[in-house]
Amino acid sequence: MSANLLAIxxxxxxxxxxxxLRGLSSPETSRQGNLYGIIGMALAIGVTVxxxxxxxxGFLYLILFLLVGGSIGAxxxxxxxxxxxxxxxxxxxxxxGLAAVFVAISAFLNPNVFNLGIPGNIKIxxxxxxxxxxxxxxxxxxxxxxxxxxxxxxxxxxxxxxxGQHYLNLLLGISLIGLIYFLCTTQSQNLFWSLIAxxxxxxxxxxxxxxxxxxxxxxxxxxxxxxxxxxxxxxxLENSALIxxxxxxxxxxxxxxxxxxxxMNRSFFNVILGGWGATEESGNTSSKEQRPVKSGNSEDxxxxxxxxxxxxxxxxxxxxxxxAQHALREMxxxxxxxxxxxxxxxxxVAGRMPGHMNVLLAEAxxxxxxxxxxxxxxxxxANCDVAYVIGANDVTNPIxxxxxxxxxxxxxxxxxxxxxxxxxxxxxxxxxxxxxxxxLFYRDNTLMLFADAKKMTEDIIKSL
Amino acid sequence: MEIDPFIFRLSIFxxxxxxxxxxxxxxxxxxxxxxxxxxxxxxxxxxxxxxxxxLxxxxxxxxxxxxxxxxxxxLLAAVNIFGGFLVTQRMLAMYKKKKKEK
Numbered sequence: 120m121s122a123n124l125l126a127i128x129x130x131x132x133x134x135x136x137x138x139x140l141r142g143l144s145s146p147e148t149s150r151q152g153n154l155y156g157i158i159g160m161a162l163a164i165g166v167t168v169x170x171x172x173x174x175x176x177g178f179l180y181l182i183l184f185l186l187v188g189g190s191i192g193a194x195x196x197x198x199x200x201x202x203x204x205x206x207x208x209x210x211x212x213x214x215x216g217l218a219a220v221f222v223a224i225s226a227f228l229n230p231n232v233f234n235l236g237i238p239g240n241i242k243i244x245x246x247x248x249x250x251x252x253x254x255x256x257x258x259x260x261x262x263x264x265x266x267x268x269x270x271x272x273x274x275x276x277x278x279x280x281x282x283g284q285h286y287l288n289l290l291l292g293i294s295l296i297g298l299i300y301f302l303c304t305t306q307s308q309n310l311f312w313s314l315i316a317x318x319x320x321x322x323x324x325x326x327x328x329x330x331x332x333x334x335x336x337x338x339x340x341x342x343x344x345x346x347x348x349x350x351x352x353x354x355x356l357e358n359s360a361l362i363x364x365x366x367x368x369x370x371x372x373x374x375x376x377x378x379x380x381x382x383m384n385r386s387f388f389n390v391i392l393g394g395w396g397a398t399e400e401s402g403n404t405s406s407k408e409q410r411p412v413k414s415g416n417s418e419d420x421x422x423x424x425x426x427x428x429x430x431x432x433x434x435x436x437x438x439x440x441x442x443a444q445h446a447l448r449e450m451x452x453x454x455x456x457x458x459x460x461x462x463x464x465x466x467x468v469a470g471r472m473p474g475h476m477n478v479l480l481a482e483a484x485x486x487x488x489x490x491x492x493x494x495x496x497x498x499x500x501a502n503c504d505v506a507y508v509i510g511a512n513d514v515t516n517p518i519x520x521x522x523x524x525x526x527x528x529x530x531x532x533x534x535x536x537x538x539x540x541x542x543x544x545x546x547x548x549x550x551x552x553x554x555x556x557x558x559l560f561y562r563d564n565t566l567m568l569f570a571d572a573k574k575m576t577e578d579i580i581k582s583l
Numbered sequence: 584m585e586i587d588p589f590i591f592r593l594s595i596f597x598x599x600x601x602x603x604x605x606x607x608x609x610x611x612x613x614x615x616x617x618x619x620x621x622x623x624x625x626x627x628x629x630x631x632x633x634x635x636x637x638l639x640x641x642x643x644x645x646x647x648x649x650x651x652x653x654x655x656x657x658l659l660a661a662v663n664i665f666g667g668f669l670v671t672q673r674m675l676a677m678y679k680k681k682k683k684e685k
Contacts, residue, residue: 141609160664177650187661221656222629225636349629358631370604371603478617481674
């Protein structure tokens with residue numbers, strides 16, 4: 120196959136990937152979009168194999184590795200519970216990162232097959248490109264592993280910070296640039312290995328200071344990195360499919376990070392440089408006096424909701440933890456039978472990854488046209504009878520609008536406090552991730568339901 | 584004067600970033616999780632580099648060091664490709680519009 124024809128096929132698969140993302144603009148077109156993505160991938164793999172044209176023993180191993188990897192992937196894809204989606208995505212990112220590192224190593228050790236020169240005399244441009252690909256890939260790899268461990272609960276979700284952390288990161292960052300420079304002048308293998316080793320370390324150091332609820336930003340950021348790593352490798356291999364895809368994924372992750380940061384009214388650097396709880400030991404620890412709260416039981420809640428004409432559900436990470444989405448949908452079905460109008464309100468940073476709540480609700484068969492984003496629904500709270508807050512906390516705290524001292528001041532929140540009554544399902548009065556008290560607990564129109572989200576929801580169903 | 588092919592690739596790269604920017608902003612927020620899993624799957628197109636790395640070179644010794652790294656990369660990318668597309672498919676299949684109650 121001629122190089123030109125091959126390049127055209129890669130271009131076609133790049134376009135198919137664009138269409139795959141385009142399909143996600145609405146749920147109706149999304150499945151078709153995914154199909155385009157699969158076709159694009161099959162095309163890219165097919166023409167690559169044909170172009171190498173080596174059908175000897177190596178080809179059999181290729182099929183073998185594809186099948187083994189594919190079966191593992193398929194098995195995970197079918198087995199994984201929807202609540203575990205954030206850690207799955209983090210885990211997958213780490214694989215892309217590591218694959219990028221491996222391809223870069225392979226290109227460094229045997230540059231002739233990619234027409235990059237010979238070992239010890241690789242083209243400078245290629246060397247820079249593969250160093251960048253390898254470095255970003257390595258950072259993505261270890262960073263995603265840490266994110267995975269935190270999300271899976273195998274590692275504490277609280278930020279890990281130590282003295283001089285930022286200086287160490289800065290130092291390592293500078294040394295990476297230095298290493299790439301010297302690698303280009305000396306072509307030394309040892310420098311290449313050191314580059315990878317330091318990048319692996321940077322990946323760890325970058326993610327450990329970031330706390331649990333900032334994970335949506337981290338996952339999006341790692342998503343972006345995995346794209347840039349792919350693009351770096353794409354430049355090395357002079358492959359347009361990789362360059363296009365890398366750019367798409369890179370910008371996609373960057374946009375998601377931006378949306379998540381905006382949802383918390385924080386700058387990207389603020390998130391990256393360390394956890395909320397760690398930086399500001401909460402503005403209002405002084406007002407620690409016990410304030411009265413009203414608490415109720417499932418029967419009170421059932422009574423309130425049954426007699427309401429409209430109810431808005433506000434789900435958060437706690438719903439995912441308690442796996443309460445199915446019980447929640449049953450409760451809503453029961454309410455609908457009583458003629459109550461029910462909708463769902465989702466904050467951009469609810470959950471542990473972008474769109475986390477939407478997937479869980481979809482899993483529980485909640486139609487997506489009953490689920491609304493913050494801007495779409497926020498005005499409706501003023502006209503709604505009951506807001507049922509299940510597993511969300513900081514994103515409902517009215518203090519974000521009123522108290523400039525508060526660390527979450529300025530963060531867009533759901534105007535839950537405007538509804539006639541608020542039912543707040545929570546296990547205790549403990550503060551949320553931001554480490555601050557939720558003013559909503561003490562409002563006159565708030566009824567606290569102290570229980571596990573799933574259990575409370577089930578109890579309410581019984582009382583309806 | 585000839586233009587360095589690198590400049591062409593850079594042009595593709597920059598333009599793709601812009602395409603990505605506009606396409607991703609049009610993605611509905613409720614599909615952000617599938618967006619992440621599908622971008623994950625397509626970024627595994629890095630497998631094309633892995634295939635070249637694994638298969639190229641001499642035929643007698645299939646397992647030169649550079650080939651081994653290629654094969655390992657194929658394995659990792661394959662997990663991602665199948666896992667990524669299938670899990671996206673699974674998620675997207677769950678998004679349903681309002682229906683009449685059974």
